[in-house]
Structures are given as C-alpha cells and as structure tokens.
Amino acid sequence: MIIQATILILICVNVIATTNGTEMNCVPLIRVPRNSVFRAPVMTKLKINCTITLDGCHRNPRVSWCKLNGSECKALNYSHHIRTERKDIKKHEWMAFLIFLNISMEDTGLYRCKEGDTSVSHAIIVTVTDKYKDEVSRNQSNTHDDLKWLGPYVYICSGVGLVFIVMTVSFLYYMDTHKKDLILPPHLYLNSDLLTSVVYRV
Ligand SMILES: *[C@@H]1O[C@H](CO)[C@@H](O)[C@H](O)[C@H]1NC(C)=O
Ligand SMILES: *[C@@H]1O[C@H](CO)[C@@H](O)[C@H](O)[C@H]1NC(C)=O
Ligand SMILES: *[C@@H]1O[C@H](CO)[C@@H](O)[C@H](O)[C@H]1NC(C)=O
Ligand SMILES: *[C@@H]1O[C@H](CO)[C@@H](O)[C@H](O)[C@H]1NC(C)=O
Ligand SMILES: *[C@@H]1O[C@H](CO)[C@@H](O)[C@H](O)[C@H]1NC(C)=O
Secondary structure (H helix, E strand, C coil), rough: HHHHHHHHHHHHHHHHHHHHHHCCCCCCEHHHHHHHEEEECCCCCEEEEEEEECCCCCCCCCCCEEEEEECEEEECCCCCCEEEEEEEEECCCCEEEEEECCCCHHHHHHEEEEEECEECCEEEEEEEECCCHEEEEEEEHHHHHHHCHHHHHHHHCCCCCCCHHHHHHHHCCCCHHHHHHCCHHHCCCCCCCHHCCCCCCC
C-alpha cells in the first residue's frame, strides 16, 4: 500500500516536472491557407498575415519572415518600407503581419512566415500590379466593350436594310416589266402611291 502510494506520488511529480520545466508539450503551429494570394497596386500599403498558435507553450511567438528565391527562403531585411506587427487573438494564438508600407514591383514573390527555428508556413503569394498598365488595359477592354453592344444592332440594321433594298429593287423591276400590262384609270397614272391598290387586267 505504502509502496503503491509512493509510486503514484512519484509519477505525479514526474508529470508536473516535465510540463512545468521544459517545453516538451509545446506545439508551435502556423496556419496559412494553401495558395494564399495578396494583390496590391504599386505604391500602396499591403498587409499580409499568418496565424500562429503555441499550444502548451509558455512563451510568446518568435516570428520572422522570409522571401523565397528558388528553394532558399531568404530572411527579410526590415527597412523603412517593410514592417512587422503582432496581434493577440486569444490565449496561445496570435496573428503576425508583414506590412509593405509603399509596395514596389520588386516585392512581388513568395513569402513564408516562421516561428522559432523549426516551424515554417506555406508560401504566401504577393502580386504587385502596375497601376498604369492595368488602367490602360481596362480602358482598352472598355472601348472594346463599348463597340460590342453595337454588334447585334449593326447586324439587325444591315439585315433589315438588305431586305428593304432587295424588296425595292424587285418592286421597281416588277413595275418596269409589267408597266405595259397595267390598265389604269387615267387619274391613277400620276399618283404612284395608289399603285399598290390597282387591280390589273392582263
Ligand atoms: C489573414 O486573415 C484573414 C482574417 O483576418 C483570414 O481570412 C486569412 O485567411 C488570413 N490569411 C492568411 C494568409 O493567413
Ligand atoms: C536569388 O538567387 C540567385 C541565384 O540562384 C542569385 O543570383 C540572386 O542574387 C538571388 N537574389 C536575391 C535577392 O538574393
Ligand atoms: C538582406 O540583406 C542581406 C545582406 O545585406 C542579403 O544578403 C539578403 O539577400 C537580403 N535579403 C533579401 C530578402 O533581400
Ligand atoms: C513610394 O515609392 C515611390 C518610389 O518607388 C516614391 O516615388 C513615392 O514617393 C513613395 N511614396 C511614399 C508615400 O513614400
Ligand atoms: C482610362 O480612362 C479614364 C476615364 O475613363 C481616364 O481618367 C484615365 O486617365 C484613363 N487611363 C489611361 C491610362 O489612359
């Protein structure tokens, strides 16, 4: 009985020692959805984020960001135009931000966030768009669209016009060839408007 109790106490002490002392149950986790894409026009501000959880850890996250160059993820140099931020979400959970204050075309690329030395996130795609080029292409597609709506009308109009022309020509031709066959009352000869209602005898 005494031996059993001693063993139980020893186990309890052991468990407390491992959880309290070292970080054996600390599980750093970085959450970034696959194929996360952030888009921004040049010379604007862009904030990209990743979520970090440190379940069972007794410390704050140690976040760093890197940019992929081939297979190598190069540590970012935080400068006047790149900054980092961290926000508490709940216990053991944080949101880490990388902020481009005035983004340039060279910032286009793949980024990862890291926690400590071991945890690395999926790549985050940053696409910087050229504002001027985008506007030009949008304007061009706009003018294209402006003409597009005319398409059916042009079609219909030319169709109606063609039918009209064919009818007129056939009518004139018919009138010309049958003129001699028409026997009209004298007063109708000069009034072409009434020709349609003429009854003719051959
Ligand atoms: C950034 O945060 C938003 C919520 O604020 C979330 O929906 C999105 O998935 C996060 N993006 C990344 C890459 O973690
Ligand atoms: C990326 O890697 C290439 C070689 O693979 C190197 O020439 C180039 O300088 C690197 N770029 C940066 C920004 O480190
Ligand atoms: C940061 O600076 C170091 C040394 O100045 C350089 O080797 C490295 O390529 C830079 N990182 C990036 C992402 O440009
Ligand atoms: C952003 O950078 C461009 C050059 O890339 C510079 O001309 C512009 O003044 C900068 N804007 C701000 C607000 O710093
Ligand atoms: C595109 O069109 C808008 C007006 O529709 C105009 O204000 C703008 O300057 C144009 N952009 C370019 C690059 O031509």
